[in-house]
Amino acid sequence: MTKQLIRPYGDRKDDGVIQLSFTLPVSASEKAKEAAAVFCKKMGLTDVKVAAVERASEDYTFFIVYARSPVVLDYAELDVPEITIKKLGYQDLNALIEKKVGRRIVVLGACTGTDTHTVGIDAILNMKGFAGDYGLERYPWFEAYNLGSQVPNAELIRKAKEKNADAILVSQVVTQRDVHKDNSRQFIEEARKQGVHGKMTLLLGGPRVDHRLAIDLGFDAGFGPGTKPSSVANFIVHQVLQRLGKEEKGAHFEGEPT
Amino acid sequence: MTKQLIRPYGDRKDDGVIQLSFTLPVSASEKAKEAAAVFCKKMGLTDVKVAAVERASEDYTFFIVYARSPVVLDYAELDVPEITIKKLGYQDLNALIEKKVGRRIVVLGACTGTDTHTVGIDAILNMKGFAGDYGLERYPWFEAYNLGSQVPNAELIRKAKEKNADAILVSQVVTQRDVHKDNSRQFIEEARKQGVHGKMTLLLGGPRVDHRLAIDLGFDAGFGPGTKPSSVANFIVHQVLQRLGKEEKGAHFEGEPT
Amino acid sequence: MSGLFVSDEQVARARQLARDITNPIFELIAKNTTVSVERTVLRWFGVDGTGSMGAPLVNLMVDRLKDAGVMNKGAAYWYGRALKMGAKSPLEAVELLTAAPLASLGPLAPDEEERLRADVRSEARHAMAELKARVAKRNALKTKVPMSPAPHKYVIVATGNIHDDVDQARAAAEAGADVIAVIRSTAQSLLDYVPQGATTEGFGGTYATQENFRIMREALDVVSEKLGRYVELTNYSSGLCMPEIAFMAAWERLDMLLNDAMYGILFRDINMRRTFIDQYFSRRICATAGLIINTGEDNYITTADAYDAAHTVIASQFINECFAHRAGLEDWQLGIGHSYEIDPHRDETLLLELSQAMLVRRCFPNAPLKYMPPTKHKETDIFFSHAYDVMADLVAIWTKQGIQLLGMMTEAMHTPLLADRYVALKAASYVHRAARGLDEELTVREDGKIARRAREVFGKATELLEECTSDGMIAAIGRGRFGDVKRAETGGKGLDGVVEKAPDYFNPFLELMEAKA
Amino acid sequence: MSGLFVSDEQVARARQLARDITNPIFELIAKNTTVSVERTVLRWFGVDGTGSMGAPLVNLMVDRLKDAGVMNKGAAYWYGRALKMGAKSPLEAVELLTAAPLASLGPLAPDEEERLRADVRSEARHAMAELKARVAKRNALKTKVPMSPAPHKYVIVATGNIHDDVDQARAAAEAGADVIAVIRSTAQSLLDYVPQGATTEGFGGTYATQENFRIMREALDVVSEKLGRYVELTNYSSGLCMPEIAFMAAWERLDMLLNDAMYGILFRDINMRRTFIDQYFSRRICATAGLIINTGEDNYITTADAYDAAHTVIASQFINECFAHRAGLEDWQLGIGHSYEIDPHRDETLLLELSQAMLVRRCFPNAPLKYMPPTKHKETDIFFSHAYDVMADLVAIWTKQGIQLLGMMTEAMHTPLLADRYVALKAASYVHRAARGLDEELTVREDGKIARRAREVFGKATELLEECTSDGMIAAIGRGRFGDVKRAETGGKGLDGVVEKAPDYFNPFLELMEAKA
Numbered sequence A, B: 001m002t003k004q005l006i007r008p009y010g011d012r013k014d015d016g017v018i019q020l021s022f023t024l025p026v027s028a029s030e031k032a033k034e035a036a037a038v039f040c041k042k043m044g045l046t047d048v049k050v051a052a053v054e055r056a057s058e059d060y061t062f063f064i065v066y067a068r069s070p071v072v073l074d075y076a077e078l079d080v081p082e083i084t085i086k087k088l089g090y091q092d093l094n095a096l097i098e099k100k101v102g103r104r105i106v107v108l109g110a111c112t113g114t115d116t117h118t119v120g121i122d123a124i125l126n127m128k129g130f131a132g133d134y135g136l137e138r139y140p141w142f143e144a145y146n147l148g149s150q151v152p153n154a155e156l157i158r159k160a161k162e163k164n165a166d167a168i169l170v171s172q173v174v175t176q177r178d179v180h181k182d183n184s185r186q187f188i189e190e191a192r193k194q195g196v197h198g199k200m201t202l203l204l205g206g207p208r209v210d211h212r213l214a215i216d217l218g219f220d221a222g223f224g225p226g227t228k229p230s231s232v233a234n235f236i237v238h239q240v241l242q243r244l245g246k247e248e249k250g251a252h253f254e255g256e257p258t
Numbered sequence C, D: 001m002s003g004l005f006v007s008d009e010q011v012a013r014a015r016q017l018a019r020d021i022t023n024p025i026f027e028l029i030a031k032n033t034t035v036s037v038e039r040t041v042l043r044w045f046g047v048d049g050t051g052s053m054g055a056p057l058v059n060l061m062v063d064r065l066k067d068a069g070v071m072n073k074g075a076a077y078w079y080g081r082a083l084k085m086g087a088k089s090p091l092e093a094v095e096l097l098t099a100a101p102l103a104s105l106g107p108l109a110p111d112e113e114e115r116l117r118a119d120v121r122s123e124a125r126h127a128m129a130e131l132k133a134r135v136a137k138r139n140a141l142k143t144k145v146p147m148s149p150a151p152h153k154y155v156i157v158a159t160g161n162i163h164d165d166v167d168q169a170r171a172a173a174e175a176g177a178d179v180i181a182v183i184r185s186t187a188q189s190l191l192d193y194v195p196q197g198a199t200t201e202g203f204g205g206t207y208a209t210q211e212n213f214r215i216m217r218e219a220l221d222v223v224s225e226k227l228g229r230y231v232e233l234t235n236y237s238s239g240l241c242m243p244e245i246a247f248m249a250a251w252e253r254l255d256m257l258l259n260d261a262m263y264g265i266l267f268r269d270i271n272m273r274r275t276f277i278d279q280y281f282s283r284r285i286c287a288t289a290g291l292i293i294n295t296g297e298d299n300y301i302t303t304a305d306a307y308d309a310a311h312t313v314i315a316s317q318f319i320n321e322c323f324a325h326r327a328g329l330e331d332w333q334l335g336i337g338h339s340y341e342i343d344p345h346r347d348e349t350l351l352l353e354l355s356q357a358m359l360v361r362r363c364f365p366n367a368p369l370k371y372m373p374p375t376k377h378k379e380t381d382i383f384f385s386h387a388y389d390v391m392a393d394l395v396a397i398w399t400k401q402g403i404q405l406l407g408m409m410t411e412a413m414h415t416p417l418l419a420d421r422y423v424a425l426k427a428a429s430y431v432h433r434a435a436r437g438l439d440e441e442l443t444v445r446e447d448g449k450i451a452r453r454a455r456e457v458f459g460k461a462t463e464l465l466e467e468c469t470s471d472g473m474i475a476a477i478g479r480g481r482f483g484d485v486k487r488a489e490t491g492g493k494g495l496d497g498v499v500e501k502a503p504d505y506f507n508p509f510l511e512l513m514e515a516k517a
């Protein structure tokens, strides 16, 4: 594989120029400026220009720096798993469910824990949908329940078992101190305890969620900012087909097909 | 000396949080985002959050990142030379020149080379001055000549010899590709050739100039953004007194006294 | 000068509708009390601290009263009984009562009952006097070091740790902040008690505790003196403990309080009745202590679309205002909430935002108003988000907002870093300085898009108010008219904390506060 | 609607004053020619390339004519003589002339002289036709893929390397730029020749060469087609080679040109006479080729204080307009320059900037206008600088500027990085989208601060124009009335390049261009 070495582009190819800003707990002065420069040099940066030394307060100084980074990257070397499969439109997907699954797919969703940010999960589940893309409630071949926000993990899973759901959708928006990760872990534990893990498709979503994170936490998939309901719908359908053995494992859907 | 370890302050003491932005020559995609993350990790950053992946154009992607830097700095350890001496006001300084020098101090200034940015040197020399601080022309005990811009180094030095000046003030504003450094070096060579180096006080100034740089280039001092004419006036007077042996060497003026 | 858009009659009509809408709710309020109202009464008498299990004493005591089915007489009454039984201190009172077989304790002789109430009333008067004295202290400092002109720049601190909060609040004040808001940990509004003491762990915010209030106000007093400019402090009372937090805020000399008649219902799924009753008592306290309240209509357009739901904001503001006036709050105390939230990808959003902000001004000419920045459509591109906030800064000064919450360029990512606040304050100071007086220079054409949009929004708001009058507030909320959120009268948290008052229900503080109204 | 501020009579009077001021200068222009005018004539005939020492052939040839003291007859005449001597190509013509003992070459017989002129004239007509054809090609593309609505977002590329410039220009166009300006290397305007070929080294900019023009315009043609939106290209002609660069720009189908009657004098210390004569011929070319010119009044308030010197901008604009009209330029071609440069630390700067921008609009209702961003008071705090630019974006759309140079958040540091342009374009697009139509919504009060300031500035401008009429332009410049810069009539660079025309001076291009006027 031929290398594709890349560096940041500021004013010219490969000049490596980057912009930084940070605050140091010292009061603004020539010495503070020097500290900012030393800080950047210790990060391996060169041509460090401490552009701004802003007196954020008596005890804090805000710096803006332009500098060059020596880091070179081989873009060819990176591989980001992006196994995408043809995404079906609203009509076709419903047709597919009717034909291959033969029954409505049941999904439950909620914003769990103490998180009250329902806009995200609503965007996925409610009729209205998101960015002109219908929500799951709108799909005749989906049976979608939106439990809203502040739903305890245990309760969500219990309800899912009652309705024997195909998938559970968990939304986590508040991420301070990684509370979303803790809460998600707790959800997975609970899912294991109640024996739905591995049986139902478990999806995690939120502004700081990505597929990798969700997998690591024990979910089947993760969806981040700008997710379209149709993407989620497609993913779920293929998961169901796989569980029914009507589609080979592994081929999973991620993001828009390119 | 007791250590004073500092780290960037984002949300909490020593969390090390910094903000970065840079452009990579790749088109926006999940892979591009990963590249940005890897780039930051290679710089030694942790908790890398690639916040924004902006399609700057088909071939370039602009990234905004928040991450933690492990770098810790001992602030106590830094020493930035700041030997300051009491700065005299307009009246007192004139009085001092009258008393101790006994003649008007002659200075010439210009924006040299192809640089036409006169506003800076004007701020130092012209009557009007800068930020309410009188320019050198205004001082009765200074004889100041402002040759304007685009003045060749050789010509400036020749004129200075004619007037047998005490100091030459060089302004350099355009800094692209370090043209200001090249031009300044060329000035110092010329000064050596014409034998004024070490005799006259040679000052360099401009937005990207600082004392350290000027010294390295062979000037007696450097003045950066926001310099007040009075600071320059004070510095020159003490230089003259030193050359006249009326003041011990070494005590040099830099910036406002703290 | 921003336009009139609608006639005084039309505005008066909207006010009348709001009054009609709130009438039935005030009957509900008059008939009932809640655990948090009663806990507030006890706190006011000085019942403080936590019990063996760490639960606040006021909770232990009120739960006891409730379980014994005697809370309907009012905690003040039982407090009086305890004193009669010889309690020497609030603490002893609690011990006595938690020990006593309340249910079986019959009434005293009529004259004794009378004396009991008289004694308790006089103690209440003293407690009230002490509160007033604390408020006077705040006002004295405010006159000594006056605030800078409006819009008052309001920034949020939310580290989760009160000591870091102080650090950041101080920095913000030095950078030009006029109001510091400490936002609460995500879960707090669902707690049916107020945590105790200084706290150092919270998510998305810091717990609202009386001690945290004290620590922060103390720090800001020092900063205010140092800067020669009074810096206000605010916190959030919405939730299951509205009245208690209002009391703590008043006692600790806070200057403002987020206090909305419906936020808890819509955005925290707290029971309607509970919220309506609690908000009344908490607002009575705000009125008495001269606290400025902030309402939360801005939240509606984070769940509903800001363009489509613009009228729900106006309708709700009239209702919130009415609830406030009927709790004794004066216009200068009404930080009526609205915001700059229209999707920036639409055309002519500045015209639309000006229209909305001017309409709010026109409807509430004497209220300070509380203007919120863009949040929902903020991007992780901090440079764009910063530019977006600058336009909100412009609308704020142009339409003479009293209180402006400054947008943060990192809104779409995390609670503000120290530097984010600095950047926002510097930009807002510039925009305010640059655009001050703009309104006097310009006349908005009554036949233009701004005016037409304002009339359209006001018209729809009036229709919604009419719907609420005819079908009732509860039905309207049931239909998701506000913020697209549907709630049922008996749903949500905290309904079990509502108790119908007995005929001889006793609450001397309420008496005092309603008397002066 | 922005205000009228002053009466039509007052504006007409200012125009008349400008005409009186320029009269004596047009006498000077009529009497003299310059080396760069004559070089332009030769270029137009197709003389291209460089000599052995790398100097452009046109320079070698014109210097030769000048040294021989025969340039006063016009390079066209000598070009004709060369053809008569049997030159088969422009190149041969140069060789012949540089060889011939010009001084001693007497005139031909009258009828021969006549025929020579006739032949040269017809060649000139063909050359003119070819230029027109190229211009037509540009206009065709412009109609095929029309531009987006004004303000046209103008950004600068300045890497010093034309190939990097192309890269960045393409990126800028994709990010929304409507106009690409390639700024020149710092020294170029002082060169009395135009460098040749594609260049890859420059300081603070890239050399303006015909090849660089071609490369960039070609790249932008591709981008325009791709985006279905025409992207304009501009460069800078001020300096010692104004007419030549204007010709190259016209030939290479540029759309705009920075072209000011006085910039060279004030900001490059180029001799007055030289500049006045050069600007006339260069503007004739712009008029013929349908190039939009940009004047440089914005520069005045980088050296002088923007508040104090506001009137000098207006006065100069009337003068620049008059010079332009008298060179055959029409209103739609006048990108009259002004800028948002008032110190942001002052109060009410938005009012002041609006006042100034509206006044310029009012004085030049049919000109596109070229609005410049804040530069001098930009801070190295990129977040502040970005906010500062956003306010300029607002004024630009509000006051309907035709061309808006976008401010860069790193203005105080370096020439724009690729990302800086992206950030500026994204913000400007948002502000333009948000505020479009604002002007129609508002009426500026004629008795307000904005109007009063506008009248004050206009009044002072008229006084300055009166001073220039009575004492003459040259005296006024000598007093440093414009941009606080003092220049003397015989000072500065390039005076030696000015030569008085002989009675039989011959310049067929000038004839053609003046004829159609």
Ligand code: B12
Residues within 6 Å of the ligand: A109, A114, A115, A116, A117, A118, A119, A120, A121, A123, A124, A130, A169, A170, A171, A172, A173, A174, A175, A176, A203, A204, A205, A206, A207, A208, A223, A224, A225, A226, A227, A228, A232, C183, C184, C185, C186, C187, C203, C204, C205, C267, C299, C302, C303, C375, C376, C377, C378, C410, C411, C412, C413, C414, C415, C416
């Ligand atoms: C709207 C909003 C609110 C509203 C919420 C109303 C509601 N019922 O949802 C209100 C005003 C009530 C609110 C309150 C608070 N908020 Co809030 N809020 C926001 C805001 C402005 C927008 C969030 C939003 O709606 N985005 C739009 C949706 C569509 O995007 P999304 O959530 O990312 O969802 C998309 C994808 O992520 C994905 N997705 C999301 N979930 C799921 C789930 C599945 C299964 C799938 C497949 C996909 C998926 O699909 C969606 C569509 O593409 C953000 C700031 C911002 N601009 O992001 C702050 C923000 C999220 N809030 C924040 C905070 C701190 C709070 C408070 C705790 C503050 C306080 N103490 O008062 C409170 C309490 C909240 C609580 N207890 O949880 C912080 C969180 C900080 C952090 N990173 O931890 C933010 C980031 C603001 C900030 N910078 O401080 N908030």
Ligand code: B12
Residues within 6 Å of the ligand: B109, B114, B115, B116, B117, B118, B119, B120, B121, B123, B124, B130, B168, B169, B170, B171, B172, B173, B174, B175, B176, B203, B204, B205, B206, B207, B208, B223, B224, B225, B226, B227, B228, B232, D183, D184, D185, D186, D187, D203, D204, D205, D267, D299, D302, D303, D375, D376, D377, D378, D410, D411, D412, D413, D414, D415, D416
């Ligand atoms: C005003 C200005 C101009 C004016 C200059 C008018 C004039 N006669 O001065 C005009 C419009 C003509 C101009 C033209 C150009 N400019 Co210019 N200009 C600026 C601008 C906006 C402000 C500079 C200024 O006046 N600052 C105010 C003064 C007071 O500050 P100062 O110079 O730093 O001076 C202070 C201190 O540095 C110190 N000091 C300075 N000199 C000295 C000397 C001594 C001895 C001492 C003691 C102290 C001292 O004291 C002063 C007072 O505190 C800057 C951007 C910016 N905001 O900085 C660009 C800028 C400097 N220009 C720039 C460029 C590229 C140009 C051009 C080359 C562009 C072009 N190709 O057309 C041209 C040509 C200039 C040339 N050939 O040199 C770039 C330089 C990039 C770089 N780092 O190399 C800048 C940074 C803009 C940008 N971001 O691209 N410019």
Ligand SMILES: Cc1ncc(COP(=O)(O)O)c(C=O)c1O
Residues within 6 Å of the ligand: C183, C184, C185, C186, C188, C189, C236, C237, C238, C239, C258, C259, C260, C263, C268, C294, C295, C296, C299
């Ligand atoms: C009126 C009001 N109360 C309270 C809050 C915060 O509530 P909580 O602390 O429950 O997140 C908000 C949120 O902005 C609000 O607008």
Ligand SMILES: Cc1ncc(COP(=O)(O)O)c(C=O)c1O
Residues within 6 Å of the ligand: D183, D184, D185, D186, D188, D189, D236, D237, D238, D239, D258, D259, D260, D263, D268, D294, D295, D296, D299
């Ligand atoms: C009218 C005009 N011409 C030319 C220039 C640039 O001139 P130079 O290339 O000499 O720096 C400017 C600078 O902005 C200008 O305004």
